[in-house]
Amino acid sequence: MLKFEKRENIPLHLRILIPLISILLGVLIGGIAVMFSQVNPLTVYKAIFIGAFGSTYVFSETIVVAIPLLLISVGLILVFKMNYWNIGAYGQYIMGAIFSTYFALNSAETMSRSILLMMMCIAGMVGGALWALIPAALKAYWKVNEVITTLLLNYIALYILKFLMYGPWRNPRSFGFPLTKIFELNAQLPKLISHTRIHLGLIFGIVAAIIIWIIIKKTKFGYEIRVIGENEIAARYAGINIAKNIILAMVISGGLAGLAGMAQISGIIHMLQIEINPDYGYTAIIVAWLSGLNSLTAMIVSFFLGGLFAGASQIQMTMKVPIGIVGLIESSILFFLLGGAILTNYKLYYKGRKII
């Protein structure tokens, strides 16, 4: 009875209406769940909204969350365009954090701030890129499925981090906690706006989004990636070097995830620890998908999801709702957004009548 037909082009009003309606539905379902815990859903949503956009400070926290999401997702967009499913941003993010920490711990006294930060950025990107290079080479030369390799490498990265934190990099004065010492000011990314936590990483993210957009739309490399992603046989026929493209795209994707890891520890946490929010690596997959693999749209989507997470963490602190409820609200909204994305790409017919 229900039938889907692919759209040739997506009308603008649908691009706006469908996500809006999806969010409303997600809010509705999430609200029902909230009622079960004896709290008025309206108060909760009001609190989330205020917690995300209600004051300059919380607004800045929204942007703080959006920075890593944006950096990682635009890199993912590049490889997803090629039909390469990098699930490993989590691990690449961790490796970026680890590599840059090496300089933060060892070169803070010998380097000026700008040089040190530049070194940390490069190290972060190299760390993420190297971690992405492993599954890329396995895929390019031996056709090993990247979903499995990138996913498994996440755990290896996590345990390398744990090893360093419980071992060589643990601050002897941290009373046994797995933390490094706090980074010197030299190793901290400068703030963009005082009295907030918004750091230079925001600029990195915006620049990365623009560069990725240019790569995909305007360059030969981007063209090759699209040809490979849409029809690998035709790419071979045209003589496109598929192995080279996989490796290059993954190096960029991993490098951006690594840079996100670096920005997070250097701009926000100011030390290396076990909890450095690598889950952004998974959430960024959703960002990439919701933005329709368009890196400029990813800026808006990152901001919105940043608001959702920032707002949700606010109510966790201010209202007495169980932590699980917060996750439930987040996921029901995401779920409807992803489901709604189908309708932006396909027409829906019911009994032969076009519905949307």
Next chain:
Amino acid sequence: MDAIVLQAKNISKHFPGVLANDHINFDLRKGEIHTLLGENGAGKTTLMNILDGIYYPDEGEIYLNGKRVDIRSPFEATKNGIGMIHQHFMLVDTLSVLENVVLGLESQGFYLDKKNISEKIAKISKKYNLDINPYAKIWQLSVGEQQRVEIIKTLFRGAKVLIMDEPTAVLTPQETDALFKILRRMIKEDKSIIFISHKLDEVMKISDRITVLRKGKLVGTVDKKEIKQKELAKMMVGREVLFRLDRNPMNRKGEILKIEDLETHNDKGIKILKGINFSIHGGEIFGLAGVSGNGQKELAEVIVGLRRAIAGKVYIKGEEVTNLCPKAITKEGTNYIPPDRLKVGLVPNLNTVENAILRRYDREPISRGIFLNYEEAAKYTRELIKQFNIMVPRENVPVKFLSGGNLQKLILAREIREEPALLIAVHPSRGLDVGATEFIRKKLLEERDQGVAILLISEDLEELLMISDRIGVIYEGEIEGIVDIDSADINEIGLMMAGVQKNPLDK
């Protein structure tokens, strides 16, 4: 007069930018073969997809045995006894024949009663002479065999009306004859068949009645006995068609392609080429005849670098190019028109410009440093479109929305514009209408007159006889014989294709 089984009244269907069916009327009688004839893009397949429930008409009604029906999905079409065999087979490559036959059947429980099903398949096979091993995997079968699986699939579901979308486009003459025998057998068993084609001689051979469509409109329905092939052609294209191609005498130049003892594996890892030897000179068309699955496809792939040779050598203009990468071989002056347009030759979801530049996106002026110069790319594409008369609604429409003939023209244009020394064309006119076929053949002849060496691989013997200068016959991975066109005898070639006779002169 037999009863009308299926009737379509006033069917209209719009697609973005085209009116694919404009108030079409069509009816099918019990036990007849009713051909739907028309050029590519005439709306034949759209109409049939509506009868099969894949599309829903914007306007119009369908009657089955006099009763109005509303067919909203292929599943409902099946329930109403309508089965369609598509031009592109709807089979799962990695599953067996049996599994494909039962795929999607409602009556199947959790456990698959393979024995029972295979007996049922055997019964159908026997009744209609559809010889097939129910346990073979689809990817192991030749195109002709896969088609048989499709037929069995529809019969298994109890179809009374069979729609066959250009079934002969992929078959050899012998396979076509066999198919026609099967079709005649089916109408004797009270099945009714809608046959879609644009090969006039076949249409005249098999049809009872013929309905002609042109540009989405109904031209008319005629009785086969009351019409001549020429009149039919005129109905179809709206003008007179050339049946013979004039060509200039061959101006043979130096040797371009030389193949020595070439061997390779097919996808299953079985040796499919067992020592191929031949050469092609500039200014000649070398036609390679053979029944599908004898190594033609693999031969073309080895030459262009898409498949590895396990023994033997390939030379282009005296340079050895065996197992070089496709790009290096293209650089040596080899261009390739692959058998599968949308799977190999084009990127369906990219637009005309992006497909047109596939060969030269990394050369100036379309390449500008690391960037693509889209203005130059669009300019170049417009040149191709104009020069080759390609019909494109808009340049930024994905090419999957173009018709088969225009897709092939786009590929041909792109490959010829590279000014190759060697052009390999595999089934270049397969599935194309009369107009596009003629266009493609003329272009190949033009290239030949320019001094290009052409390897034409085709299962259409008439096409080979029409434009080749020499014809080689491949059988089970070996060249059975090579004949000059002047001394070519279709019966002799047919026997070589069947592996019966070797040409004594050649060996």
